Amino acid sequence: MGKKWWHDKVAYQIYPKSFLDTNGDGIGDLRGIISKLDYLKKLGIDIIWLSPIYKSPFVDQGYDIADYYAIAEEFGTMEEFDELLAEAKKRDMHIIMDLVINHCSDKHEWFQKALADPDGAFADYFYFRKGKNGNPPSNYRSYFGGSCWEKVPGMDKYYFHMFAKEQPDLNWENPKLRQELYKMINWWLEKGLSGFRIDAIINIKKDLNFPDFAPDGKDGLASCWKMVESVDGVGELLEDLKKSTFEKYDAFTVGEVFNMKPDELPEFIGETGHFSTIFDFSAHTLTDGEHGWYDAPKLEFAKWRAAIIQAQLETQKYGFKANIIENHDEPRGASRFLPSYAQTPDGIKMLGTISLLLRGIPFIYQGQEIGMRNAKWNSMEEFDDISTKDQYHTAREAGLSDQEALEVCSRMSRDNARTPMQWTSGENGGFTKGTPWLKVNPLFKDVNVEAQEQDTDSVLNYYRKLVALRKSDELKEVFTYGEFLPEYENVDGVMAFYRKDESKCILVAANFGNDAATIKLKSEIEKVWLSNRIDGTVDCEKDSLNLRSCEVVVLELENH
Ligand code: TEU
Ligand code: CA
Numbered sequence: 001m002g003k004k005w006w007h008d009k010v011a012y013q014i015y016p017k018s019f020l021d022t023n024g025d026g027i028g029d030l031r032g033i034i035s036k037l038d039y040l041k042k043l044g045i046d047i048i049w050l051s052p053i054y055k056s057p058f059v060d061q062g063y064d065i066a067d068y069y070a071i072a073e074e075f076g077t078m079e080e081f082d083e084l085l086a087e088a089k090k091r092d093m094h095i096i097m098d099l100v101i102n103h104c105s106d107k108h109e110w111f112q113k114a115l116a117d118p119d120g121a122f123a124d125y126f127y128f129r130k131g132k133n134g135n136p137p138s139n140y141r142s143y144f145g146g147s148c149w150e151k152v153p154g155m156d157k158y159y160f161h162m163f164a165k166e167q168p169d170l171n172w173e174n175p176k177l178r179q180e181l182y183k184m185i186n187w188w189l190e191k192g193l194s195g196f197r198i199d200a201i202i203n204i205k206k207d208l209n210f211p212d213f214a215p216d217g218k219d220g221l222a223s224c225w226k227m228v229e230s231v232d233g234v235g236e237l238l239e240d241l242k243k244s245t246f247e248k249y250d251a252f253t254v255g256e257v258f259n260m261k262p263d264e265l266p267e268f269i270g271e272t273g274h275f276s277t278i279f280d281f282s283a284h285t286l287t288d289g290e291h292g293w294y295d296a297p298k299l300e301f302a303k304w305r306a307a308i309i310q311a312q313l314e315t316q317k318y319g320f321k322a323n324i325i326e327n328h329d330e331p332r333g334a335s336r337f338l339p340s341y342a343q344t345p346d347g348i349k350m351l352g353t354i355s356l357l358l359r360g361i362p363f364i365y366q367g368q369e370i371g372m373r374n375a376k377w378n379s380m381e382e383f384d385d386i387s388t389k390d391q392y393h394t395a396r397e398a399g400l401s402d403q404e405a406l407e408v409c410s411r412m413s414r415d416n417a418r419t420p421m422q423w424t425s426g427e428n429g430g431f432t433k434g435t436p437w438l439k440v441n442p443l444f445k446d447v448n449v450e451a452q453e454q455d456t457d458s459v460l461n462y463y464r465k466l467v468a469l470r471k472s473d474e475l476k477e478v479f480t481y482g483e484f485l486p487e488y489e490n491v492d493g494v495m496a497f498y499r500k501d502e503s504k505c506i507l508v509a510a511n512f513g514n515d516a517a518t519i520k521l522k523s524e525i526e527k528v529w530l531s532n533r534i535d536g537t538v539d540c541e542k543d544s545l546n547l548r549s550c551e552v553v554v555l556e557l558e559n560h
Pocket of ligand 2 (some may be wrong): 025
């Protein structure tokens with residue numbers, strides 16, 4: 001496998017709106033990000049992914065872009081963005097941006113022009129279709145609820161949107177549209193951007209017949225995902241995109257791709273794949289409900305372990321996945337993947353160790369490094385997220401009580417990840433001197449950066465050690481390119497694997513169970529690299545390693 005500049009990097013996702021506000025308007029900004037670059041450097045971060053910072057009406061928090069060439073006023077100016085790029089470069093860090101090109105905002109001038117003349121040239125940048133017997137052209141449900149088709153006032157024409165109606169889908173079959181997008185992407189890369197996280201990209205290929213599917217919900221509609229799953233040819237579009245843009249700049253690209261079939265992996269992330277990498281969502285999709293959040297199955301440890309192991313084994317044959325615990329669309333990992341007895345600093349360190357030492361490119365989501373958890377939500381009014389509101393509605397329609405639906409949203413809401421970053425124990429967790437746009441998680445008094453800086457044993461200081469270990473001269477090679485080999489899969493509650501190459505054999509072992517567990521080591525311990533015990537020791541007698549509940553160890557073993 002040829003080496004690439006990004007193979008051994010550690011990435012961090014910033015959700016700008018919630019990171020740090022410096023002018024008191026309650027909204028995080030570019031100045032805030034610039035002022036925390038040293039904090040990120042100290043954590044060992046090489047690549048920073050910024051969720052969208054483009055001009056937007058923020059119907060879907062910036063994932064509805066009104067101008068791809070402008071910075072949202074709420075966040076700052078293009079000069080500040082250039083400063084951020086330069087300051088990151090000084091620190092040998094890379095910036096990647098979110099690339100949202102399946103759709104744009106209905107306020108984008110292309111769409112405004114299309115609406116003004118639904119038979120004109122700009123209409124062909126989107127999907128405008130005639131209705132079918134007074135109904136929308138097909139029976140698809142959008143990801144945020146309701147039909148995928150929105151009627152153009154005063155005509156028997158509809159436009160297509162897979163997300164909110166304010167996010168019309170772009171017509172990728174139109175070469176002119178593609179050229180416009182490529183021009184824009186290259187413009188950013190010319191500026192010095194190192195790459196992109198590419199939003200919802202698997203949705204760009206449509207079945208132009210828009211066939212109906214069997215309804216799958218109380219609303220009588222069928223998920224538009226069915227069309228995405230059944231249509232072929234996205235690969236050609238993705239190749240054209242790559243060849244016209246990323247490839248020329250050796251850019252790092254991470255695709256947001258769901259439900260990848262294993263036999264498609266080489267096409268997507270092989271040496272000449274469409275993307276550098278794609279996210280591994282295999283643990284996250286385990287709790288996808290059939291009809292939404294309300295019927296989400298409970299997470300089972302054994303299934304979680306099996307899903308990650310399977311993804312690792314499949315992926316290493318072809319390339320790398322980007323490993324995450326959480327992101328801005330998911331509840332906090334500490335609340336989701338850890339049983340309640342493990343939602344402690346030790347449990348959080350254990351989960352982080354597994355995620356960061358898997359084979360792949362680790363992404364840390366803001367606040368994960370201090371162990372931020374889901375917030376307690378007292379009423380639906382406290383939420384902002386468009387998807388959460390839809391899911392509440394769906395749950396109520398399915399017969400859940402108001403209280404039950406609120407609980408569902410509290411557990412699964414995207415806003416759990418979007419509450420402001422907790423910097424201090426002071427007012428608003430140090431996020432803003434004004435009124436935060438979304439409430440601060442009341443846990444901030446206990447969980448914040450300032451307090452954790454003082455405590456050598458904090459989650460933050462542990463994360464620093466963990467990232468440093470992954471990138472250390474001694475272990476960088478094995479953690480980057482070493483094989484992943486699962487072990488002790490038959491031991492209840494234990495998640496363990498080797499990272500192995502010719503010269504090193506590292507065992508990472510964690511006990512997620514509530515009881516102690518014992519495993520038999522296959523060879524002698526050469527060195528204890530890391531443990532989440534305060535004194536950094538391990539409890540090992542001969543070849544029997546005892547793991548307390550929530551203990552994790554990273555051991556170098558004699559090669560076997
Ligand atoms: O998400 C795409 C996506 O399909 C899901 O993550 C979806 O948004 C979620 O399950 C709904 O609850 C991307 C972005 O990450 C997300 O923030 C945007 O809302 C979405 O695209 C539209 O741009
Ligand atoms: Ca601000």
